[in-house]
Amino acid sequence: MSKHHYKITVNGKPRDVLAEPRELLIHTLREQLGVKGPHIGCETSHCGACTVDMNGKSVKACTVFVAQANGAEITTVEGLVNPDGSLGVIQEMFREHHGLQCGYCTPGMITRAHRLLQENPTPTEEEVRFGMAGNLCRCTGYQNIVKAILASADMLNAQKEAAE
Amino acid sequence: MKDAVDTPETRSAGLKGMGCARKRVEDVRFTQGKGNYVDDIQLDGMLFGDFVRSPYAHARVISINAEAALALPGVVAVLTAADLAPLGLHWMPTLAGDKQMVLADGKVLFQGQEVAYVIAEDRYIAADAVELVEVEYEELPVVVDPFKALEPDAPILREDIAGNMEGAHGPRRHDNHIFTWEQGDKDATEAVLAEADVVAEEMIYYHRTHPCPLETCGCVASMDKVTGKLTLWGTFQAPHAVRTVAALISGIAEHNIRVISPDIGGGFGNKVGVYPGYVCSIVGSIVTGKPVKWIEDRMENLMSTAFARDYWMRGKIAATKEGKITGLWCHTTADHGGFDACADPTKFPAGFMNICTGSYDIPVAYLAVDGVYTNKAPGGVAYRCSFRVTEAAYFIERMIEVLAIKLNMDAAELRRINFIRADQFPYQSALGWEYDSGDYHTAWDKALKAVDYAGLRAEQAQRIEDFKAGKTRKLMGIGLTHFTEIVGAGPVKNCDILGLGMFDSCEIRIHPTGSAIARLGTISQGQGHATTFAQIIASEIGIPADDITLEEGDTDTAPYGLGTYGSRSTPVAGAATAMAARKIRAKAQMIAAYLLEVHDDDVEFDIDRFVVKGAPERFKTMKEIAFAAYNQAIPGLEPGLEAVSYYDPPNMTYPFGAYICVADVDVDTGEVGIRSFYALDDCGTRINPMIIEGQVHGGLTEALAIALGQEIAYDDMGNVKTGTLMDFFLPTAWETPNYTTDHTVTPSPHHPIGAKGVGESPNVGGVPAFSNAVHDAFRPFGLTQSHMPHDHWRVWQTANKLGLHG
Helix, strand or coil, rough: CEEEEEEEECCCCCEEECCCCEEEEHHHHHHCCCCCCCCCCCCCCCCCCCCEEEECEEEEEEHHHHHHHCCCCCECCHHHEEEECCCCHHHHHHCCCCCCCCCCCCHHHHHHHHHHHHHHCCCCHHHHHCCCCCCCCCCCCCCCHHEEEEEHHHHHHHHHHHHH | CCCCCHCHHHHHHHHCCCCCCCCCCCCHHHHHCCCCCCHHHHCCCCEEEEEEEECCEEEEEEEEHHHHHHHHHCCCEEHHHHHHHHHHCCCCCCCEEEEEEECCEECCCCCCCCCEEECCCCCCHHHHHHCCCCCEEEEEEEECCHHHHCCCCCCCCCCCCCCEEEECCCCCCCCCCEEEEEEEEEHHHHHHCCCCCEEEEEEEEEEEECCCCCCCCCEEEEECCCCEEEEEEEEECCCCHHHHHHHHHHHCCCHHHECCCCCCCCCCCCCCCCHHHHHHHHHHHHHHCCCCCECCHHHHHHHHHEEEEEEEEEEEEEEECCEEEEEEEEEEEEECCCCCCCCCCCCCCCCCHCCCCECCCCCCEEEEEEEEECCCCCCCCCCCCCHHHHHHHHHHHHHHHHHHHHHCCCCHHHHHHCCCHHHHHHEEEECCCEECCCCCCHHHHHHHHCCCHHHHHHHHHHHHHHHCCCCCCCCEEEEEEEECCCCCCCCCCCCEEEEEEEEEEEEECCCCCEEEEEEEECCCCCHHHHHHHHHHHHHCCCCCCHHHHEEECCCCCCCCCCCCCCHHHHHHHHHHHHHHHHHHHHHHHHHHHHHHHHCCHEEECCCEEEEEEEEEEEEEEEEHHHHHHHCCCCCCCCCCEEEEECCCCCCCCCEEEEEEEEEECCCCCEEEEEEEEEEEEEEECCCCCHHHHHHHHHHHHHHHHHHHHCCCCCCCCECCCCCCCCCCCCCCCCCCCEEEEECCCCCCCCCCCEEEECCCCCHHHHHHHHHHHHHHHHHCCCCCCCCCCCCCCHHHHHHCCCCCCC
């Protein structure tokens, strides 16, 4: 199968990749671009370990062809770190509330939580649970993940208020 | 005036030692996507391996034609059993004393079995090539029912051992029979059953399921032809054992093999075993001279590596009419699949199933387990479990409920009158274990009070009235469980895997400036070892946990250990950590005494320093002592400050807990809604309460999955019906309830810090609690036993059979 050039912007940096159109975005990110935060857990869109932000929407990079991502803006968990290299709010809250154990689902979880809080900055616990239902975790039982996301919402809203 | 920063409280708090809810050091990497899992490893020239797998559950392999695959550009090699046979690697030993085909040798025994191994330049080409390998099969009759497998005219599955009636665990009575394992006193138990006031009898099935960690199994094998050294990265819960096994089966000297477990994305028992993918990747690297990566996909994971459970447990429990249990009998038919690859200590072919007397003082008991071959995947791993204790706990906690029904007694009271009393510890069980410590009555009473048990029963009675009056279609169930775990395998005298004693180890080096590195024989898969083991050292020798690096998983640097599973890390490696720290403290005491110019016995340890007895203003901190250890010639002492401990535990530890689940069961939809779940755990001394709570949340959620829907199901042809996450139930945040956690503390008397381990308790106790809640909802309508998983369809059928649909 012949290879084509694709342009994608990953965490703010424009990248040019040469790939077969059938290559899955998750493999392009992980193997061509060295962006290894997103993981592969199921290849069938169920587990969400590969969740990335594409053009402002949460997508599962294991079921997106690189050809479909041509021209897209993509944010991964690596892009959620503060400019000074410190952990972003959601990352810090996951750590604070013990919202991770083995860490395998965590990049997808945090990337999804980032988008969820853009979609709904003041979610209820129920809305967090529903909004995160596309991301599976086998270690935590979600209780502390939910806690971390609710705490992130509070903190982000407080930051926004302070800035205004 | 005393310096405010130098009080004992501030000095102690600064260490972040045992008992502190220390934040995890691992999380800084993981939250920004900087973990290093096996699929993150990329090496120059690395090739990819992929398997051709059998679509049939039982078939003869007539021919394999790899011509078209090999013609595909980018395909480097296609390995079959014929290629591995000259190396003696077409079969490999299992952990259970059996052997397993690495690649199909003439026939296949389960759907998804490895038939050929394709090696290509990238994973896409490998996947394409797998489709091009032509395999001709001749179908054979399939047996998926272990009872049918033992019928006289059943097809013989394992032709390689047909007629050989002596197995690894004693005589075999049928070609599909693996072993019979007997424990306890058969005659005495049967005599008690014959004369008992009451005997309750039931078949309890614990269905086949799978650990399904979010990261599947995989490895990267790299043979350096120049140095002759093989490096193997992989998802290994026991890296040292993998090195030894690799040396034994490959013939490569053990010092020329380096096994590295990088970060592991959850294990839960899935990553204990040795799988064909590892062997084929090693051979692939040797044959091609290049590194070879193999990562299984989710379907391969669910179909071929490491099922769990699949125990048919027939039980009889005898009691007086007042409810005092007088005897327990159990016969288990254990479905092991096509090869006996169970991960159990050698002398325990059914693991610790003989802990099935549970938390109860049962004077006489008998257990027999028959292992059976069927056309299913091999495995039999301990899924968040210490070698079949999950099955044992489910069995006894169901039998107690069945007995309560027979006696028309409250199941909480029936448990209470039969608990082993606190004054009976150490307690010798009828099936051979010595329980180290426990206080079951205190835990039970605390739990019942916390949930207002009497109030719940009153509410339930009202609900039944309302249901009968047509006011509601939801029944209420109260699921009780009091479990006793057996973890921390184990004493080398009776626990080994492939002859390797199940000790564990820790090596600690103190650096001259007073920070440290510790290395252990275990490997974290999310348990937070880097955080908690440093806390043990901090408390033992007074170096802040934040100044201690912890490393695991590299066999070239870590001391030998048997790895992490069966909740053994804290009981065994945690003990080794404390013991190594104490060796360092002993030397530090001598150094301090020399520096303070007093006798060794005249100084004592105080949080982070040694002080002269009776003169606390004269002291040397651990930092000062560490510096002196490397910079001062101390008569009679070698320079340096380091120690290693290999710890062989004198006994197992016996964590326990009391769990109460309240569920609403919709008789029309079959939906089970968990209203509340209270979990009291007693894991002895608590190292990090935050991490313990996290372990309990996670284990309960795995228990919820198993009890309410998660299974590996086969049809009559041996097709796996639950091969993807579409069909295999993993709960989302939406289905998962919030849990209330609680604890009591009954330290282990034989463990250096009194800790017992906790990772698996919530799975061991959780499954019966969820299942008992569903059963309890239907108890007033005549239900005694219905098999798990209690998914909507099965619960609806139960309601229907009981005539609840009008």
